[in-house]
Amino acid sequence: MQKNVKTSTKHTEKPAEKLQTIAVARNGFSDKFGIPRQPREGSLLVTRIEFMPDFRSRDALRGIEQYSHLWLIWGFNAAAGAEDGTWKATVRPPRLGGNRRVGVFATRSPFRPNRLGLSSVRLLGVEDEGDKGPVLVVAGADMMDGSPIYDIKPYIAYTDSHPEALGGFADEHANDRLTVHWEADTTQMPQETKAALEEILQQDPRPAYQHDAARIYKLDYAGCKAEFRVSDGVLTVTKVEAGE
């Protein structure tokens, strides 16, 4: 016992590890309202991973196209609400209606000691963008535009995939979906933006504490502004404004 306590002390004295931002996520999520919570297979939400100047290397991606899926380790940034680095032992996950406290390590909440996010994404392709170097195009990332990427790893099914894993309370709410009814005119909206927006809206982007059927909510995605209300499991899009 004494030996272990000593070892722990030694580790505390070690300086904290520094992370370099190797790339930045680019997508239509300009604010945290609406970022999908743990999107799943088949997501249409496309994110472009643009490398920082020091990491623009086609060589570093050699062989990556052989993988259908990747892991991204990234940082919840300021707008995700975790700027001051504080953390609490328990959080109230939105999927539980925001009224049940759960240990932070039993959740994927951004409010954790180290603000690391972890997302599996589908690799759609590697594009060469001249000055910007190679760009990874992925689907299903649940992060805001501008989020820093710290690592990219191949998804290896035989070690990463555990379809039998038990998910506790996350399982109970895995299939909660709203029906989306488009009351607004969407003829000016690109088809892929509408499909992506529908995916986001199905997941109920309302803050956990605001479940008022009369209230109009607003959501920005990919330059489009959508307004909606939610009642009895149906989300009605009342207005849509196409972006610049």
Added chain:
Amino acid sequence: MQKNVKTSTKHTEKPAEKLQTIAVARNGFSDKFGIPRQPREGSLLVTRIEFMPDFRSRDALRGIEQYSHLWLIWGFNAAAGAEDGTWKATVRPPRLGGNRRVGVFATRSPFRPNRLGLSSVRLLGVEDEGDKGPVLVVAGADMMDGSPIYDIKPYIAYTDSHPEALGGFADEHANDRLTVHWEADTTQMPQETKAALEEILQQDPRPAYQHDAARIYKLDYAGCKAEFRVSDGVLTVTKVEAGE
């Protein structure tokens, strides 16, 4: 284009993110020789996750027992050979015999820009250890004793499990296994240590470049010293010394 270049520059100026060590891994792997590469379901290799003083909170783990699997995000430490923080665009994965260069982001190699490891593990239990606080007991971790843990997240099958994911060259070698023949007397060895050691040896812990059938290799695990040679897919354990 100009706009994106500017954004990237802004991110470069941002200070690197600092990580706090929240916990330390404790297991029998005292040196990097022999650490399993991407262990799979059913692994017998037990690791204890001991929290640092600031993070010893039973509350922070509330509800975690509902999950069968967890993610650990951790740091490859000095002994894993990545002390100076340098990285190369390509690496030679041991599974490919060490003679094929692959982009670092297409591998799980430790020699990456940020030395983060990612492992899915089975949660065996949460134990209360008095002074040391709660300890997570997990199976299947592929990290050295003393590795710093930066984050612990629940494994959520509906978003993390992609059994259909294609694995490129990792797939081709997923089932490479050596047959282990125990020539040495193992009667002094605890049964569970022998089973764990056999799992490690099956995965061929030899360095990628040293495939000499006559050579005797040495491996330390959980205080036991084993000696072995490998020839034609058979690993013969020639000597075993039980530890203190």
